[in-house]
Amino acid sequence: xxxxxxxDHPLIQHKLSILRDxxxxxxxxxxxxxxxxxxxxxxxxxNLPTEEIEVETPxxxxxxxVLSGKKLAIVPILRAGLGMVDAMIDMIPSAKVGHIGMxxxxxxxxxxxxxxxxxxDIAERSVFVVDPMLATGGSACAAIELLKNKYGCKNITxxxxxxxxxxxxxVRKAHPDVDIFVASVDExxxxxxxxxxxxxxxxxxxxxxx
Ligand code: PRP
Ligand code: URA
Numbered sequence: 001x002x003x004x005x006x007x008d009h010p011l012i013q014h015k016l017s018i019l020r021d022x023x024x025x026x027x028x029x030x031x032x033x034x035x036x037x038x039x040x041x042x043x044x045x046x047n048l049p050t051e052e053i054e055v056e057t058p059x060x061x062x063x064x065x066v067l068s069g070k071k072l073a074i075v076p077i078l079r080a081g082l083g084m085v086d087a088m089i090d091m092i093p094s095a096k097v098g099h100i101g102m103x104x105x106x107x108x109x110x111x112x113x114x115x116x117x118x119x120x121d122i123a124e125r126s127v128f129v130v131d132p133m134l135a136t137g138g139s140a141c142a143a144i145e146l147l148k149n150k151y152g153c154k155n156i157t158x159x160x161x162x163x164x165x166x167x168x169x170x171v172r173k174a175h176p177d178v179d180i181f182v183a184s185v186d187e188x189x190x191x192x193x194x195x196x197x198x199x200x201x202x203x204x205x206x207x208x209x210x
Contacts, residue, residue, distance in 0.1 A: 002179040004168060005043070012039045012183050016161065020199045026208040030083060033132060033161070033206060036183060037084035040159055041091045044128065044181040048072075070155060071095075073125040077102050077143050078115065080202040081131040084159070088130065098122055098151075100129075100143045104136075109193040111139040116146060123152035132202040134163035134182065136193050137170025144175045161202075162186055164195050 018024055019032045051068035054061050072095040074088045075081075089095060101115030119125070127147060134140055140158055147153040156178050158171060163182040166189050171180060186195050194200070204210035 001172065001176050004172070005179070005181045006185055007040055007043050007181060007183050009039060009043065012036055015039075016183050019161070020197065022200065024205075026205065029205045033083040033202075034087040036161055037130065037159075038087040038091055040161070040181055040183060041088050041128075044157060044159055044179075045092070048126075070124065070126045071121070073098055073119060073122055073127045075100060075118070075127055075129045075143070075147065077129065077131040077139055079103075080133065080206055081129075083132060083202070083206040084130040084161075088128065095128075096122070096125065098127075100146060102139050102143060104139065104193070109136055109138065111142045113142060113146065116150070118147075118151050122147070123154070125153070126155040126157070127153050128157050128159055130159045132161040132206075133195060133198070134158070134160035134167035134171070135189060135195050137167035137174075140167065140171050141174045144171070144178060148175075157181065162195055162198055164189055164198075 015032050015036050048067055049069035050065040053064050053066050055064045072092055074095050075098040076085050078101040096119035098118035102111045102113050105112055129143055144156055158178050159181045161183045164186045186198055188196050190196050
């Protein structure tokens with residue numbers, strides 16, 4: 001079974017409390033999503049393999065460690081996942097970026113895929129799927145299924161800022177091989193499949209569309 005990691009780092013939790021606040025405006029919300037994504041990226045990449053190399057400093061030879069193993073890819077689920085991408089690329093500049101376009105049908109709450117485009121060697125890469133919200137888990141499960149079945153990905157990690165028990169259970173049931181990193185497991189979903197207490201609609205708050 002993949003790991004479930006709830007990142008209780010004080011900086012992440014502090015920023016998350018401002019992110020949730022309904023008074024936080026679009027500019028600050030967008031900045032916070034990036035800052036939290038960077039901190040989560042730091043934790044989610046903790047176990048990446050490294051190898052030793054020698055580097056000539058101005059005075060001696062230093063034994064250093066650099067990333068080894070599979071190359072990385074970041075795959076945001078549009079739209080809201082886009083808010084996490086720049087911060088991830090700042091941390092991992094060599095990562096390629098794929099996109100999956102998906103929205104939840106307002107009536108059924110089921111995900112509808114409208115777009116996907118991946119780097120050609122995505123099957124060989126370790127993939128980080130990013131999205132601020134894991135609610136029913138429908139979008140994450142469908143995105144991971146697409147990455148596995150259409151693109152041949154085998155090594156997938158899911159990063160969501162806010163999750164809930166229903167979404168985590170859905171992903172772990174459908175994709176038990178996937179490691180999950182979240183900053184919070186909230187209480188529940190409401191009748192509109194919004195996370196309670198959550199932060200509202202992440203996409204609308206990032207892009208100012210409501
Ligand atoms: C939100 C969110 C996730 C999804 C989570 O996107 O960013 O992708 O809902 O819900 P789920 O776990 O129940 O599938 P939304 O569909 O609102 O689209 P948007 O990012 O374009 O706003
Ligand atoms: N998508 C969001 O943006 N927020 C939720 O609470 C649930 C789905």
